[in-house]
Amino acid sequence: MKAVLHTKFGPPDELQVKEIEKPAPADNELLIKVRATSVTSTDCNVRDFTFVPGVFQIPARLFMFGVFKPRINILGIDIAGEIEAVGKNVRRFKEGAQVFGTPGLAFGAHAQYTCVPEDAVLAIKPADMAWQEAAAIFLGASTALFFLREKGDIQAGHKILIYGASGAIGTYAVQLAKHFGAEVTGVCSTANLEMVKSLGADKVIDYTKEDYVESGDSYDLILDTVGKTSFSHGKRSLKKNGIFLPVVMNLTELVQIVWTSMRGGKKVKGGVAGERVEDLEFFKELYEKGELKPVIDRCYPLEQTTEAFRYVENGHKKGNVVIIVEHIIKS
Numbered sequence: 001m002k003a004v005l006h007t008k009f010g011p012p013d014e015l016q017v018k019e020i021e022k023p024a025p026a027d028n029e030l031l032i033k034v035r036a037t038s039v040t041s042t043d044c045n046v047r048d049f050t051f052v053p054g055v056f057q058i059p060a061r062l063f064m065f066g067v068f069k070p071r072i073n074i075l076g077i078d079i080a081g082e083i084e085a086v087g088k089n090v091r092r093f094k095e096g097a098q099v100f101g102t103p104g105l106a107f108g109a110h111a112q113y114t115c116v117p118e119d120a121v122l123a124i125k126p127a128d129m130a131w132q133e134a135a136a137i138f139l140g141a142s143t144a145l146f147f148l149r150e151k152g153d154i155q156a157g158h159k160i161l162i163y164g165a166s167g168a169i170g171t172y173a174v175q176l177a178k179h180f181g182a183e184v185t186g187v188c189s190t191a192n193l194e195m196v197k198s199l200g201a202d203k204v205i206d207y208t209k210e211d212y213v214e215s216g217d218s219y220d221l222i223l224d225t226v227g228k229t230s231f232s233h234g235k236r237s238l239k240k241n242g243i244f245l246p247v248v249m250n251l252t253e254l255v256q257i258v259w260t261s262m263r264g265g266k267k268v269k270g271g272v273a274g275e276r277v278e279d280l281e282f283f284k285e286l287y288e289k290g291e292l293k294p295v296i297d298r299c300y301p302l303e304q305t306t307e308a309f310r311y312v313e314n315g316h317k318k319g320n321v322v323i324i325v326e327h328i329i330k331s
Contacts, residue, residue, distance in 0.1 A: 004111065007070065012306045041312070075109075078135050080099070122280070137287075161219045
């Protein structure tokens with residue numbers, strides 16, 4: 001089978017498409033024939049290992065990602081495909097089921113086949129959901145949900161500003177915030193204003209022409225999905241007990257989370273989204289109701305995964321970048 005191998009930390013050029021042995025499922029595993037996957041910011045971060053603050057580099061390499069070379073040799077954290085085989089102890093899914101979700105921190109979706117545990121965060125794909133849509137939901141939507149619901153305690157009537165509203169997380173954040181009954185202001189570039197409006201934003205701000213803090217509006221929540229604003233800059237736009245939610249965190253944000261937790265008033269809250277089947281089923285339900293729409297910028301074949309990484313890292317994508325995985329039957 002073909003797979004995109006990640007054998008050393010570095011730029012996209014280190015990735016190599018190679019033929020490797022097709023995996024076989026263990027007793028509690030599913031063998032998934034991958035139909036589509038995506039290139040996410042998480043994939044980029046794990047590939048070049050620049051996302052961990054310096055003080056945490058050594059423990060992260062020792063216990064998770066590898067010291068001198070990657071422990072994760074095939075990236076891909078979003079997945080959509082068909083179950084080709086199941087281990088003898090598997091009861092949750094049957095062969096032939098079409099599923100979507102995530103293999104979790106084992107990654108592995110940038111390949112024609114991958115094995116995942118039976119208890120992985122997977123759900124049956126709706127019949128009318130295209131493969132490329134199914135592969136572009138979990139990570140972005142679950143991150144948005146975690147910050148809005150778990151950290152921001154979003155409520156109907158809240159005013160929320162979403163910085164980076166046109167990205168993979170931002171496009172889901174706009175739609176989820178509207179589902180929860182919030183008034184949404186999206187911040188994005190000129191080219192993406194209409195798209196963000198179409199997702200339900202009540203107001204859009206073009207960051208190339210206007211600084212949101214100059215608008216005079218105040219918000220219950222400010223969600224920064226791209227690490228392009230800060231609590232120090234945006235706190236005057238927060239209401240008295242408003243919350244700043246940074247998806248991208250460095251040491252400054254970590255200190256602010258601790259400091260503001262010990263004081264009254266405005267807070268900084270952050271964390272890492274977990275992986276829950278209940279969340280995936282929630283997204284599936286919203287999709288079937290027409291309340292959640294994956295935004296897909298570009299699709300690439302598996303053989304062009306390196307180009308897909310480069311495009312994601314240029315920082316101007318709309319929504320998601322998807323990898324279509326073809327399976328050619330040899331005669």
